[in-house]
Amino acid sequence: MKLSPIIQPTELINLSPNKFILFDASAGSKARYDEKHLVGAHYIDLNTDLAEIGDFAIGGRHPLPTVEQFAKVLGQFGVEENTHVVIYDDKNGSNAAARFWWMLRAIGHEKVQVLNGGFDAAVKAGFAVDSLKPESESKKPYPINSWQLPVVALDEVEVA
Structure with a gap:
């Protein structure tokens, strides 16, 4: 069964906690995550986990x-x-x-959804919040060796 790219807060509330991994991808909000986040959510950092920030002059933001x-x-x-x-x-x-969703889809991962309305909508729907950091069940790297969707480097864009 193909999942919708969007999941509603009420659907999320009804999912069994051991059937999914929840991520808080709020950019620049590690302090808010440390204070409160949806129960069971892991923090994923836009700058360090979802990007390779080097020199802004070569590669963008x-x-x-x-x-x-x-x-x-x-x-x-x-x-x-x-x-x-x-x-x-x-x-x-x-x-x-949305970036994290695209990155997962770009490696061929199909079981990924973005929560409609984000943090505020989930809280309004009754999803519990806390400040506890869930333990990660660390595994070997995800089995992929290339992006499955087209990606273009900055130097390729400049040439075009």
């Missing part, structure tokens, strides 16, 4: 990490090929959550 780096990050959180991943952010899914 948030260039993609290498696929090997991304595979390692996913493994650290216990994400495997059949893991159902749900992502939210504090921008109603229009920022880092």
